[in-house]
Amino acid sequence: xxxxxxxxxxxxxxxxxxxxxxxxTAKMLTSLGHHVLLHGRxxxxxxxxxxxxxxxxxxxxxxxxxxxxxxxxxxxxLAKTVAEKHSKLDVLxxxxxxxxxxxxxTQDGLDIRFAVNTIAPYLLTQRLLSLLxxxxxxxxxxxxxxxxxxxxxxxxxxxxxxxxxxxxxxxxLTMWSRSLALSLKENxxxxxxxxxxxxxxxxxxxxxxxxxxNDIRIGAEILTRAALTDEFKTSxxxxxxxxxxxxxxxxxxxxxxxxxxxxxxxxxxILA
Numbered sequence: 001x002x003x004x005x006x007x008x009x010x011x012x013x014x015x016x017x018x019x020x021x022x023x024x025t026a027k028m029l030t031s032l033g034h035h036v037l038l039h040g041r042x043x044x045x046x047x048x049x050x051x052x053x054x055x056x057x058x059x060x061x062x063x064x065x066x067x068x069x070x071x072x073x074x075x076x077x078l079a080k081t082v083a084e085k086h087s088k089l090d091v092l093x094x095x096x097x098x099x100x101x102x103x104x105x106t107q108d109g110l111d112i113r114f115a116v117n118t119i120a121p122y123l124l125t126q127r128l129l130s131l132l133x134x135x136x137x138x139x140x141x142x143x144x145x146x147x148x149x150x151x152x153x154x155x156x157x158x159x160x161x162x163x164x165x166x167x168x169x170x171x172x173l174t175m176w177s178r179s180l181a182l183s184l185k186e187n188x189x190x191x192x193x194x195x196x197x198x199x200x201x202x203x204x205x206x207x208x209x210x211x212x213x214n215d216i217r218i219g220a221e222i223l224t225r226a227a228l229t230d231e232f233k234t235s236x237x238x239x240x241x242x243x244x245x246x247x248x249x250x251x252x253x254x255x256x257x258x259x260x261x262x263x264x265x266x267x268x269x270i271l272a
Contacts, residue, residue, distance in 0.1 A: 016096025
């Protein structure tokens with residue numbers, strides 16, 4: 001990358017970037033010369049991925065951050081560490097997701113799906129808002145699987161099946177994405193929820209459905225486009241469905257301002 005490109009280099013944090021769509025996206029963005037902040041739970045795996053990415057021809061710098069996103073104090077710590085090293089963040093890709101776990105209840109008494117898929121990205125986004133400012137972008141990984149959110153389940157008071165918890169956590173994420181985008185208007189980053197594509201060949205799809213899945217690059221390409229291109233510049237609060245390759249009308253609850261505010265209130269109560 002020559003010096004002229006330096007101004008174009010973006011600093012991009014991708015949660016859950018040691019495998020699946022997150023890793024593929026990190027590879028794509030690094031090879032385009034961007035400064036990628038990798039996140040994962042496993043230090044060995046992170047170091048291995050960092051080494052691989054740093055070997056890419058013409059690649060940008062790569063940093064690693066360790067945090068367990070099922071624990072909110074880890075999320076706080078992650079935000080703090082990123083803010084200590086960077087005064088500006090161009091893009092936050094909230095990619096980390098959980099479908100099932102040996103123990104679905106976290107130390108905080110939450111369902112791990114809501115903790116990782118909904119609450120952690122909300123908290124991380126809030127804590128990094130000042131670094132993202134008005135030119136930044138927040139890209140939240142939603143899913144084609146979305147179903148009506150039970151408040152009690154978000155708070156960890158109702159046990160759900162893996163599929164139900166996952167689908168509700170993804171709708172809740174899509175709801176707060178729109179709610180936050182509407183409340184910030186032009187005083188904050190662009191916030192977009194994306195279904196990166198159904199049944200892509202991630203570890204999660206293999207675990208949940210026992211199938212190899214479709215080419216994972218489908219998901220990485222749309223996240224890269226959302227992070228960098230102008231087509232997403234005026235789309236804050238919108239929902240992009242990569243199965244259809246376009247912005248679409250989201251689940252009706254996402255368009256219900258009061259329901260979305262209720263979800264935000266529940267998350268804020270849990271965090272308080």
